[in-house]
Amino acid sequence: MGNAALRDIAVIEDVPFDEIEGVIAVDAHNWLYRYLTTTVKWTASEKYTTADGTEVANLIGIVQGLARFFEHDVTPVMVFDGGPSQLKSEEIESRREQRRTYEEQLETAREEGDEVAIAQLESRTQRLTPTIQETSRELLELLDVPVVEAPAEGEAQAAHLVKRGDADYVGSEDYDALLFGAPLTLRQLTSKGDPELMDLEATLERHDLTLEQLIDAAILIGTDFNEGVSGIGPKTAISEITERGDLWSVLEARGDTIEYGDRVRQLFRDPNVTDDYGFETTIEPDLEAARAYVTDEWSVAAGEVERSFERIEEYATQTGLDRWT
């Protein structure tokens, strides 16, 4: 999920949703994951579980989340992860490990009837199952929301879209978006309050660093792909990089090493992304089909999604004056 220590470095400010316009390249896994954890935490599972026990809370999340975008006249483009990069697979392995621990704890909590612990642990054990992946894509297609498939990290591809001018913002909770060179990143898109805008240029200016140096500083602190150097926090990382210029000089001076440091660096500097994508930003959802898909085919309680569908409909039926120019 990126390193939260980057927050202390990044220039971040709250920005009202109404002031955001244009296209947001959303890191889809990241976004869905947020909805899964909150939906599961706060609503009863029978509302989004089919007769055979398949959980499709993601469908509620998508409908709610898209309504929020449309209502504020921003166009989402969903960027899905491709295969994990080799380095990240270690992180995934450790998350799996953690999930097993949570699942064991969940089992115990259920036996003991500890409601609070159950709710907390259920949200932590959520994962993007094949069903969730598949149904998410199908629903997005019915709602005519553009989807881009990333060759590797969705976040890197989303940043690439913004760099090429095909989108205005990256949408991700992950501070790593900064390291992938995303000029503007919106966080807190799934929360009730105002989103946060993370600005790369302002961040570099504040610390008088180049993007390459920022990446080096982040590697010292630790990223999704590597453990940081113990004892180096955001402040030290910045001052060390400023003083010595780059990662290697800092490590040499301190007598420290970082496993795979050069590969992690390469991953941020030259991420695996593609120019091979295309999408239309005029969105014409098939609401009837989308409603049927969610409530009939996947047995989600209509009450859970109706209000959000109405909000999407509101957007879909309002024309723009540009149609007549």
Place this chain on the structure above:
Amino acid sequence: MFKAIVSAETLTSALDSVSVLVDECKIHLEEEGLEIRAVDPANVGMVDLSLEAAAFESYEADGGLIGVDLSRLEDIAGMADSGQLIQLELDEETRKLHIQIDGLEYTLALIDPDSIRQEPDIPELDLPARVVLEGKDVNRSVTAADMVSDHIALGVDEGEEFFYVDAEGDTDDVHLELTREDLIDLQVGPAHSLFSLDYLKDMNKAIPGDAEVTLDLGEEFPVKIYFGFAEGLGQVTYMLAPRIQSD
């Protein structure tokens, strides 16, 4: 170069009719008068405003362009009583607008016009029906519709020759008919379109009750709403895109 003296009432009317749609706008300071054109971020409602030089007590300009924060400027104009005069002068060097109201001096920092949303192209519309009515009837229609719904249908009955307003709520409905006798003028044509009341309510706020308002309408077409102010020396035109009618 821009230097002008204008009554607070005229300036306020002009600013209010734009600020119902946008927070910032570009103002063209033409030799013949002021021009403002702006569209809301969703591209649904547009305003096109002109205020002739003759509407000012004095007016000198040579084609400059400034960007302003409308609520700021409205706040300042609000410091004057409606009959009072407001003096405006652009400092080209500092890009600031000096505003004087009876000894009160205010220096307003302007906004870089390039940072303001691009001015919209004006849709080319050939609207078959025309309804001319009093501002207070527009207000009555919008207010009544707003009690029951988020949308309002505006149309013309070609056979019976009247203008009508429809709003359907979940439980209650509103219907209003205005015949030739109730209207200032009516040109009959095929017209029925549905509009968002959110926008129409905002536009309505800027329409004076005693103004003569013209509505040009078509079938699922934008409505063009226009009226004069400042004794006819100012003109406001709104355009509002329709909603698609599902049923």
